[in-house]
Amino acid sequence: MTVSSNSPSVPAIEVRGLRKSFGPVEVLKGIDLTAHEGEVLSILGASGSGKSTMLRCINMLETPDGGDIVVAGEKVAMKPGPHGKSRVADRGQVQRIRSELGMVFQSFNLWSHKTVIENIIEAPIHVQKRSRTEAIEEAEALLAKVGIADKRNHYPSHLSGGQQQRAAIARALAMRPKVMLFDEPTSALDPELVGEVLRVMRSLAEEGRTMLVVTHEMGFARDVSSRVVFLHQGAIEEQGTPQEMFANAKSERFRKFISG
Amino acid sequence: MDFPFLYETFLTLIAALPLTLQLAATAIAFGAILALGLALCRISGILPLDWFARLYIFIFRGSPLLVQIFLIYYGLGQFREVRHSMFWFILRDPYWCAVIALMLNTAAYAAEIIRGGLLSVPHGQVEAARSCGMSPFMVFRRITLPLAVRQALPAYSNEMISMVKATSLASIITIMEVTGVAAKLISETFRAIEVFVVAGFIYLAINFVLTRLVAFVEYRLSPHMRQPAPLSAATVAGEIR
Numbered sequence: 463m464t465v466s467s468n469s470p471s472v473p474a475i476e477v478r479g480l481r482k483s484f485g486p487v488e489v490l491k492g493i494d495l496t497a498h499e500g501e502v503l504s505i506l507g508a509s510g511s512g513k514s515t516m517l518r519c520i521n522m523l524e525t526p527d528g529g530d531i532v533v534a535g536e537k538v539a540m541k542p543g544p545h546g547k548s549r550v551a552d553r554g555q556v557q558r559i560r561s562e563l564g565m566v567f568q569s570f571n572l573w574s575h576k577t578v579i580e581n582i583i584e585a586p587i588h589v590q591k592r593s594r595t596e597a598i599e600e601a602e603a604l605l606a607k608v609g610i611a612d613k614r615n616h617y618p619s620h621l622s623g624g625q626q627q628r629a630a631i632a633r634a635l636a637m638r639p640k641v642m643l644f645d646e647p648t649s650a651l652d653p654e655l656v657g658e659v660l661r662v663m664r665s666l667a668e669e670g671r672t673m674l675v676v677t678h679e680m681g682f683a684r685d686v687s688s689r690v691v692f693l694h695q696g697a698i699e700e701q702g703t704p705q706e707m708f709a710n711a712k713s714e715r716f717r718k719f720i721s722g
Numbered sequence: 723m724d725f726p727f728l729y730e731t732f733l734t735l736i737a738a739l740p741l742t743l744q745l746a747a748t749a750i751a752f753g754a755i756l757a758l759g760l761a762l763c764r765i766s767g768i769l770p771l772d773w774f775a776r777l778y779i780f781i782f783r784g785s786p787l788l789v790q791i792f793l794i795y796y797g798l799g800q801f802r803e804v805r806h807s808m809f810w811f812i813l814r815d816p817y818w819c820a821v822i823a824l825m826l827n828t829a830a831y832a833a834e835i836i837r838g839g840l841l842s843v844p845h846g847q848v849e850a851a852r853s854c855g856m857s858p859f860m861v862f863r864r865i866t867l868p869l870a871v872r873q874a875l876p877a878y879s880n881e882m883i884s885m886v887k888a889t890s891l892a893s894i895i896t897i898m899e900v901t902g903v904a905a906k907l908i909s910e911t912f913r914a915i916e917v918f919v920v921a922g923f924i925y926l927a928i929n930f931v932l933t934r935l936v937a938f939v940e941y942r943l944s945p946h947m948r949q950p951a952p953l954s955a956a957t958v959a960g961e962i963r
Contacts, residue, residue, distance in 0.1 A: 523849060571846035574844075584864065588856070588864060
């Protein structure tokens, strides 16, 4: 059952009691997190704190061992699997929910055998079955928006990292997603290219898009996000508005984390 | 040099070229399909399938093609059940026996080449496809396979060349392809050098065309691995104006 995502009472993303282990290592120890529509969440934490895993569990690139993922009021159906871990119950549902979540990866992951425009229209045409003309029109508008309209027919390997990441953002936006998920989108970039990607992300935030951003960019977390979530060893240590968190966080670890 | 004889030999042998090409093309085409299935078995992670494919590859790569041809053409006919089966009309025909042997053999080699191609596909690109909501089959068809083919093509062209040459073994089971006709011609004229030189030249010519063809396909499939085309004169002129 799908509940309209426009009603303010239904969170865009709801994570309840999320658990995940890789072998003997417990990466997520029961995470509860809610993102309302229009919110920009910056998810911070040291490497190994589980922030990327949490993001990847939301669109089921990692299968949670336990807990619930609810996207716009729709719970991802899980069933019990071996070793007490849960499994995806309905692949079709997962595929549909994934198409409603735009994912941006640390290493861009553009399809190397397709040009920029082909990358962007691929899923709208083949997954969402939209018309080619419409998909191309929208793709060109998105390319203009992220500032690489002139790279339309280039292959990813012919672009700089910053241009590739902006193309990847356009690709995610082309699905008209309800929520954008960013997994360390600037961590693989040369320092001088970080700015152009952050500018695009900031403009998306200003449009009122719902965004979950795993990042190390403190400036983005402080200036752009509506909430900062700090993870430590697979649990949420503290969360709050950037003002609260950066001015007077209760967590000693967070204060240490931001002071470097 | 007896040029008139060489020329006559060439005309006789070239008449058998269509059969050689047909043998090679059929074996390669069916072999490729079988190879894709075997490669998928190998990487499926399902142990019985993996073992089956491993065993198959071990047997067909590890034993001589000539022995395989003999076993299929002469060997299978020994069994009453085979002679009375619905497949007998195929298995009693030397042409189809040769095609089957070549196909089964090339599939074993090609399976490992395709497996290498599939394993070379960057995991991140597959993950990006899944995160767009593609089904596993669509991910395979739209992303994994096209990338794997591009990666496997250079090695696969080796296997295709081998197959063209391997068709000459079919002459052993009475098939009158280029080598078969050449052998017959030698038994009639006793001029082994001239006849085999001409036969060898025909195989060289086939493989020359084949390698150029593969190179062309490779070129067309990999614009992303080249430098972007320099601005054409027209574009430059347009910008100046």
